Amino acid sequence: MKRFVFFISLSFLINYNYLFAYSTQPKLFVDELVSDVVSILSETGASVKDKNRKIEEIAKENVDIPALGLYTLGSLRKTLDSEKLNEYNDLFSKYFLKSLTSRLTDYSSQKFEIIDEEQKSANYTIVNSKIAPSDKNPEIKISWRIYTKNPDKPLIRDLIVEGLSLAKTQKEEFASILNSNNNDINALLNKLKEFASD
Amino acid sequence: MRKILVLITAILIIGSNNLRAETEKECFEKVSRSIFKFNEGLDNIIIGPISRGYNKLPEPIKKGTGNFTSNIATLLSIPNHLLQGNLDGAGDAFGSFLINSTFGVLGFADVASGLGLEDTKEDLSQTLGVYGIQNGCYFVLPVLGPTTVRDSIAMVGDTFLDPFATMTWRQKEVFNRTGKKREYIGVKSAGIVDFRGDNEKNIKSLKENSIDLYSSTKSIYLQNKERKIKNSDVIDDDEWGNLDN
Numbered sequence: 333m334k335r336f337v338f339f340i341s342l343s344f345l346i347n348y349n350y351l352f353a354y355s356t357q358p359k360l361f362v363d364e365l366v367s368d369v370v371s372i373l374s375e376t377g378a379s380v381k382d383k384n385r386k387i388e389e390i391a392k393e394n395v396d397i398p399a400l401g402l403y404t405l406g407s408l409r410k411t412l413d414s415e416k417l418n419e420y421n422d423l424f425s426k427y428f429l430k431s432l433t434s435r436l437t438d439y440s441s442q443k444f445e446i447i448d449e450e451q452k453s454a455n456y457t458i459v460n461s462k463i464a465p466s467d468k469n470p471e472i473k474i475s476w477r478i479y480t481k482n483p484d485k486p487l488i489r490d491l492i493v494e495g496l497s498l499a500k501t502q503k504e505e506f507a508s509i510l511n512s513n514n515n516d517i518n519a520l521l522n523k524l525k526e527f528a529s530d
Numbered sequence: 531m532r533k534i535l536v537l538i539t540a541i542l543i544i545g546s547n548n549l550r551a552e553t554e555k556e557c558f559e560k561v562s563r564s565i566f567k568f569n570e571g572l573d574n575i576i577i578g579p580i581s582r583g584y585n586k587l588p589e590p591i592k593k594g595t596g597n598f599t600s601n602i603a604t605l606l607s608i609p610n611h612l613l614q615g616n617l618d619g620a621g622d623a624f625g626s627f628l629i630n631s632t633f634g635v636l637g638f639a640d641v642a643s644g645l646g647l648e649d650t651k652e653d654l655s656q657t658l659g660v661y662g663i664q665n666g667c668y669f670v671l672p673v674l675g676p677t678t679v680r681d682s683i684a685m686v687g688d689t690f691l692d693p694f695a696t697m698t699w700r701q702k703e704v705f706n707r708t709g710k711k712r713e714y715i716g717v718k719s720a721g722i723v724d725f726r727g728d729n730e731k732n733i734k735s736l737k738e739n740s741i742d743l744y745s746s747t748k749s750i751y752l753q754n755k756e757r758k759i760k761n762s763d764v765i766d767d768d769e770w771g772n773l774d775n
Contacts, residue, residue, distance in 0.1 A: 403773055431739040456770065470728070473763060477770070489770065495757035501749040503769075508745035523741045 354394065354486075358457040358478040359449045361486045365394055366444050366461075373436065384433040391432055396479050396487035397425050403489070404503040408515060416517055423524040430528060442466055455481045456489075557667035557679070565670045566744050572673065573726075581726035592727065594638040599721035601630045601637025603651060606692040610652035614660050623649045650761060654691060655684035659759035668748055676751040 354364045372378075372386045391397070401424035402409045409417065443464040450458045457478045465471040477490035477499075490499040506520055513519035556562060584592065604627040611620035626642035626649040634641040642649070658680055666679025677685070689695040697704045698714035726733070740746040757763060 399773060403769060406769075427741075434739055435735050453771070458764075475763060492763065495763035496750055496753045500753065501746055504749035505740060505742050505745040508748075509742050527741050 356484050356486060358459050358476075358480060358486050359446050361394075361478065362459045362461060362476050362488075363444075363446050365390065365488075369436065370444065387433050387436060388429045391429060392425075394488055395428075396489045397428055399479065399487075399489055400428065400499055400502075401425065403499055404506050406503055406507050406510075408510060408517065412517060416521075419521060420517065420524075423521055423528060426528040427524045442469060442472075451480075455479060457486075458492075555667045557669040562668070562670040563744050565672050566747070568672060569670065569675055570743075577722065577726055581723050581730060584723050584727045585730060592724070595720055596724045596728070597630070597634070597640045598637045599717055599724055600640070600649075600651075601627060601634070602694050602717055603721070604630075604649045605694045606688055607649055607652045609691045610654060610657045613654075613657045614652065616652075619650060619652070622647050623652075651758075653684065654687040655681040655755065656759050658684055659755070665752065665755070668752070676747060678752075678755075681755065 354361045354368075368390060369387060372383050372390075375383060398421055401421050404424070405412075405420065412420070443466075445462050445464060447460040447462060449460065452458055457480050459476040459478055461474050461476065463469075463472040463474065473494055475492040476488055477492065479487045479489045490497055492498070509520050509523055510516070584595075604623050607623040608620050608627070611617075611623055626647040627637075629642040629645065629647065630637045630640060633639075663680050665681070668676070668678050669682075670676055671682065674685075689699055693704050694709075694717070695714060696702050697707060698709035698717075699711055701708055701711070736746060736750075737743060
């Protein structure tokens with residue numbers, strides 16, 4: 333029993349470290365989060381499934397997935413009934429987490445640096461960072477759109493890689509699917525289901 | 531002469547208005563999607579495998595090839611910097627080309643950037659963008675890939691502005707020298723393979739994670755063009771603000 337309690341406490345501490353230890357200051361928040369993700373990705377001995385699970389936990393806690401889902405849905409979000417919206421949110425979350433872990437597995441060994449931060453409004457701060465160049469790869473600039481409406485809980489809403497917004501790309505991709513299907517949300521839901529189940 | 535100037539101004543104004551109205555719209559989406567599929571096949575069968583083979587070459591060879599094609603592309607930047615009224619940019623591009631072509635052994639080594647001479651690549655589509663000419667509708671060309679009305683017209687214009695294209699593709703004398711079309715095609719192809727090789731991971735990731743690859747590619751193309759015109763990575767998107775209202 334004692335061992336079991338110790339194990340539970342240890343798991344809680346490890347998860348606590350991943351989920352809640354980040355600073356509330358946007359610059360530090362991004363820095364700490366990235367260093368956590370990098371250390372997970374470079375863990376030797378851990379299975380890919382295990383690494384993905386940890387990254388998903390971090391993303392669920394620190395990325396504003398519901399807002400990102402609404403943004404990528406565009407103006408259709410205003411006219412959808414709550415049942416469809418909930419279905420979309422659920423599928424979008426699965427889609428986002430799956431594509432995030434798939435994208436991240438390739439990027440683990442380059443040096444990450446925070447450059448600066450710019451407060452755009454009371455709700456948004458942009459944190460500018462870069463992945464330092466290596467022999468094989470050029471420098472990559474990454475800007476993070478951090479939602480700071482709740483100053484105690486900053487959340488990531490977008491990543492802008494070399495001037496290309498991932499959220500905007502996603503939004504335009506979804507808009508194209510909707511446009512080709514007379515704005516029928518079911519067409520998009522089916523595509524998301526297909527992706528999540530692959 | 532005056533009539534020509536009036537005509538050019540009129541074309542630019544009319545063109546600008548028409549293009550502005552159609553920004554980011556598709557010219558003929560069904561055809562473009564078919565061409566996109568054809569290009570994807572071409573990439574799977576020819577360009578992708580060549581790029582992956584290229585990536586296995588020793589790093590100095592790859593770096594040298596990238597530097598060489600980039601140095602030649604600088605020649606197009608010089609007139610475009612001038613057309614944009616950016617004398618500093620033109621000076622930097624000219625200096626970079628001169629130093630890399632001599633001390634950098636025909637451009638295989640990038641000596642200039644080590645001296646602080648960074649060439650921001652500029653082409654005619656960016657120059658037209660700087661003057662407010664919008665994209666016009668979007669379409670996909672066989673082999674050449676994504677483009678817009680403005681960018682496709684500019685691509686033809688570039689062959690008149692670019693001294694390297696004038697010498698090789700148009701086979702005219704520049705500084706008493708001329709070249710062959712195959713040299714132009716060779717350098718451009720090497721540039722494409724180098725770019726494709728550098729972006730192997732990104733392209734693979736995009737293919738795996740897109741639920742509509744055609745639209746993702748279109749979005750990335752248009753965002754990238756806008757970034758190059760503004761020479762800025764800042765994205766202002768009001769939609770995020772609307773989300774909180």
